[in-house]
Amino acid sequence: MNFTQLKTNIQNFIEDDSTELDTSIPEIIKQAESMIFARLPNLPCYRQTNTGNFVIGTATINVANARMVRQVQLTTSSSNVVYLKHRTDSYIKDFRPNVTTQGQPEFYATKKATTSGIQVLVSPVPSATLAYEIDFIGLETGLSTLNANSWIGDNAEQVLLSACLYETSTFLKAPDTVNLYKQQFDEAIALFQQEMARNYASEYEAGI
Incomplete structure (x- = not known):
């Protein structure tokens, strides 16, 4: 998912095409990427x-x-x-x-x-x-108008989108969707942690 696709998805999921949100999306994405880094600092893209x-x-x-x-x-x-x-x-x-x-x-x-x-x-x-x-x-170069793609955007779409929707709901002060997208983000993180654990484990020693 590149920058343009992510921006469109945020606006479509939130159902808000206001200028205020449109202007704030780059910062929302930046905050979401920082939150993912804090939760998953051992991803290959951060090494x-x-x-x-x-x-x-x-x-x-x-x-x-x-x-x-x-x-x-x-x-x-x-x-x-x-x-x-x-x-x-x-x-x-x-x-x-x-x-x-x-x-x-x-x-x-x-x-x-x-x-x-x-x-x-x-x-x-x-x-x-x-x-x-x-x-x-360290943080990878994040998505922006100057950087269309990132490892997170290409390989952890669900994590990135749910993090952005969570940050967007916080920005819009929408408590109902904040709770919804926080839960989705937590679930996406947990699933991705399981996937990365399998990638890092030796199949010979740990099994499938």
């Missing part, structure tokens, strides 16, 4: 990667659009991949109290969240420009 090279003497990396860091890895000079261990920032400060001490990073922590993403702290402070790869969770 993203940030790559680069460490800067000698710099212990922080800014990861744009990240909501949660899954793992950090580096490639050594001998081409071996090493996964950094996740720790709290306080642990890292205790582990390397001297911030001038450099070496190959062993640990990482989330230092802070910003409006643009997450800042990752590594320790020890990098002593070489080794390549790194950060796997993180």
